[in-house]
Amino acid sequence: MKEVQDFYFKKAKKEGYPARSVYKLEEAQQKYRLLKKGDKVLDLGCHPGSWSLYAAKVVGGQGLVVGIDLQKTSGGGKKDMAPIHWLHGDITDAEMLASVRGVAPAFDVVISDMAPSTSGNKWADQQQALALARRSLAVATEMLKRGGNYYCKVFQGEDVDAFFKEVRALFVSARLVKPKSSRSESREMFVLGMGFGG
Numbered sequence: 044m045k046e047v048q049d050f051y052f053k054k055a056k057k058e059g060y061p062a063r064s065v066y067k068l069e070e071a072q073q074k075y076r077l078l079k080k081g082d083k084v085l086d087l088g089c090h091p092g093s094w095s096l097y098a099a100k101v102v103g104g105q106g107l108v109v110g111i112d113l114q115k116t117s118g119g120g121k122k123d124m125a126p127i128h129w130l131h132g133d134i135t136d137a138e139m140l141a142s143v144r145g146v147a148p149a150f151d152v153v154i155s156d157m158a159p160s161t162s163g164n165k166w167a168d169q170q171q172a173l174a175l176a177r178r179s180l181a182v183a184t185e186m187l188k189r190g191g192n193y194y195c196k197v198f199q200g201e202d203v204d205a206f207f208k209e210v211r212a213l214f215v216s217a218r219l220v221k222p223k224s225s226r227s228e229s230r231e232m233f234v235l236g237m238g239f240g241g
């Protein structure tokens with residue numbers, strides 16, 4: 044398994060991404076085409092910036108990316124890439140949505156790779172991760188255009204089924220995705236909702 048992780052780490056470095064997590068989005072994009080040229084993308088938990096940089100390349104110069112994180116993030120600004128607005132803050136703060144709306148009133152895609160800092164208490168960490176996933180879904184519900192797409196990290200656990208059902212009720216299609224670049228021993232998975240019902 045270590046070789047697989049080293050492979051993605053080296054690949055990310057070579058391709059100019061700050062984290063190998065980029066391939067968890069790239070794999071979904073190659074299979075399901077959730078991002079399209081010209082899209083406006085909202086990236087929750089964007090630091091150190093790989094997903095935003097990748098999305099900015101896919102949507103191209105006519106698109107837009109807004110990345111939010113508790114940590115300050117920078118990068119992008121290259122030719123043929125969408126402009127990236129990096130916002131520094133906590134997405135659970137109500138005022139944060141006003142800052143997002145200040146950049147764009149609505150988005151075609153909301154992606155979330157948010158993860159809490161782990162406490163060592165498995166149950167508490169699972170609850171915290173699920174709370175972030177729920178927050179990202181609430182944000183998606185507020186900010187997505189009709190027909191928009193949603194891609195969000197979750198950790199397998201008893202409450203994930205209920206969360207998945209909520210996504211299924213809001214989108215035309217919903218599926219659970221486990222990218223090859225995500226460690227097989229990790230409980231991390233991604234929920235993909237396509238075609239927001241509005």
Ligand SMILES: C[S@@+](CC[C@H](N)C(=O)[O-])C[C@H]1O[C@@H](n2cnc3c(N)ncnc32)[C@H](O)[C@@H]1O
Nearest residue numbers: 088090091092093094112113133134156157158
């Ligand atoms: C796995 S990292 C994201 C990696 C990123 N997708 C990339 O490819 O570079 C998870 C991020 O979620 C952020 N995060 C956790 N809780 C957050 C919150 N309430 N608001 C904003 N960001 C949060 C963390 O600060 C961390 O940087």
